[in-house]
Amino acid sequence: MTYDLVIHNGTIVTVNERFDMLPNGLLCVKTGKLERVEALGADQSPPAATETIDASGGLVLPGLVNSHTHLPMTLFRGLADDLPLDTWLNKHIFPAEGAYLQPDNVRWGALLACAEMLLGGTTTCCDGYFLEDQVAAAVDTSGMRAVLAQGVIDFPAPGVPDPKENIKIARAFVARWQHASALITPSVFCHSAYTCSGETLKKAKALSGKAGLRFQIHAAETQNECRQIRQKYKTTPIGYLDRLGILDENTLLVHCVWLDDTDIELIAARKASISHNPESNAKLAAGIAPAPKLLKTGIALGLGTDGCASNNNLDLFHEMDITAKIHKAETHDPTTMDARTVVEMATIGGARAIGLDHQIGSLEVGKQADVVIIDNRSPHLTPLYHPASHIVYAAKSADVRDVVVAGRVLVRNRTVLSLDVEQIMANVCEIADQINKGR
């Protein structure tokens, strides 16, 4: 039997239950799935395959999962930083979104995001934005895997001039993409409890629930949000969402910086999952989410970069390093958020959080072949004692050499094979020129 793809000669970081490492590892892929994941004996050669990748003594890991982002916001990378939140949003981000989010621009921004993510070892993302059909088209072109949600908000938004249409437009998006691609899972994203009415939230949840899809929402991001919700509903954002019947195993809560113990118990009891975005929460000065506490409850916890306007990158290696460090700094406990835990958050944890852990998040027989190869041959990756530490504290997105999604090689020798990256960059620079002139 000839495999479609064989990867050998690297150390496989399986991220299975036991976090097994397989030196001189062998991965065999047939029709997009992993058929063999094992250590090859010193005297064994890899089996025959249509395509073979020599991992050159590097590390072979599951593709990284970005559990929260807004892809087209690459257009606004670095447009405005270091500002009070309301100035940043109302004077810079909202006006730029209002003026420049035409469908074409959204697609170019999303294509740029896909190129950046693939080059940095991210094989799956979970997105929520407006004009999400354009995002889906871009992701589809790139060959990435994604959970993609049309955004819902009770204000006029790009592609949704009349907010009364927001649920209808989300429903149409779900219908279009529910069976369109094996790699794209549609979803519904409500911006927040302070920008959507209770009725909108319930309708959106019903829409996603009926289709068995992820319902995403920003929740408990800032102290100000918590104050607003308490004034209006006499409870916390989490308590309010639960009162509406929105917390269940298909709900992904994004941020969750400001939680009390009751909130945490509620989220755990309802089996909702959380996307932890430490860089965005830091940059926007929201605070530091209680991630170590959340992990102890068994809540599915993934890592997310958030959009490029509040990060300013889509780099999960960077996010892993900061995750491991910021919680140690805050708790004064050097053993919290150890490297293995953080690698799990960026892979299987993220897969659980977005509902795809039956397919991805670890390198195990039967799962999808979403694979990243790290090239260790550079000074900052020398020497290598422990692969998990290496991945979190030393490796960077630029060390990703090859990327495979569903058995298809999308990045080879640091080049994206599925996208015309030069063309995408040129188009985004043109859009940025317009934005610059408009300021």
Added chain:
Amino acid sequence: MTYDLVIHNGTIVTVNERFDMLPNGLLCVKTGKLERVEALGADQSPPAATETIDASGGLVLPGLVNSHTHLPMTLFRGLADDLPLDTWLNKHIFPAEGAYLQPDNVRWGALLACAEMLLGGTTTCCDGYFLEDQVAAAVDTSGMRAVLAQGVIDFPAPGVPDPKENIKIARAFVARWQHASALITPSVFCHSAYTCSGETLKKAKALSGKAGLRFQIHAAETQNECRQIRQKYKTTPIGYLDRLGILDENTLLVHCVWLDDTDIELIAARKASISHNPESNAKLAAGIAPAPKLLKTGIALGLGTDGCASNNNLDLFHEMDITAKIHKAETHDPTTMDARTVVEMATIGGARAIGLDHQIGSLEVGKQADVVIIDNRSPHLTPLYHPASHIVYAAKSADVRDVVVAGRVLVRNRTVLSLDVEQIMANVCEIADQINKGR
């Protein structure tokens, strides 16, 4: 007149007093110094030069300054992580230092560090370690600029089996390197107030003071250190150092995580400088230094990575990003540690902190030509609105294309010209194999 080196066709981020940006910038270098730093008119061509670098629309910045590190600790990168501080030090780092810090190993570790730093845009570092002659030889080979200190501690140490000899050995180091190289400035490094007696500290300070050199010391890094010092000397680490007469404009205090307001006033009044190491302080769970407060006092504040065992890299781009974010997260103020401030810390601030701001830290006529060129042509650096934001929040060490120190091109197209990087990595891997077998 023909220049030795001309760099053109990039945006110069001068980091001068006004933080001027020079689009279509021109840098002209003669005998290691900057003779012209200006914007070139659209119709002007760059002048003749022995060597010309086209910055290809990238960013041209002053070489980055790493104000605190222990270079040979690259040997222990990732050897032990996520452990309580005493376990980490006493069970892993001290035994490894005791067993493997032979002169040859120290030199290979330092050479690896130089390769990593140069490839990541660091042109100057401030180091303290044992067997520092080997470190100096390595730095000298690399062509980097450095302040290098023989370590002083009242325990047996590599190369100093009898601690009674520690000052003598430091004195000999200073004598050997004080006039040996235009790029190397010797210094004295006392490990800390809890590992050196008052007498040792005073002798070491006298030695460096007499020669007009930097006196470096870890100070106020952990709460435990503060407790120890208070028990013994009834004051803070800073108060104790001041009582010994050690705080002055030639003293560089490293870490300063745990300072009270009196400490901060003392440091400012004595004009001592500080190296801020946020990643190391986070990873070892020491805490978060009050950097925003320190900046307000006018204290010279540089950024440092610390050694590779507690980071685990020597990457100032990474350190800049975390610096900008971690203080926003802690203070809940999104305007603190803005991008310009952080770029200044990594360049002119560091130069001030280590006493070299008359020579380096900004791109201005008369200063040394220590220059870094960032290649913007990749998805994660697209688009570009504000250079300072780009440098802090988007650029990474792997985006450094060319590096110049004192007018000499040390990195060209991401290749180190002054070092045999393959050989260095092979030797360090061999040393790491021995360390692995010895565990």
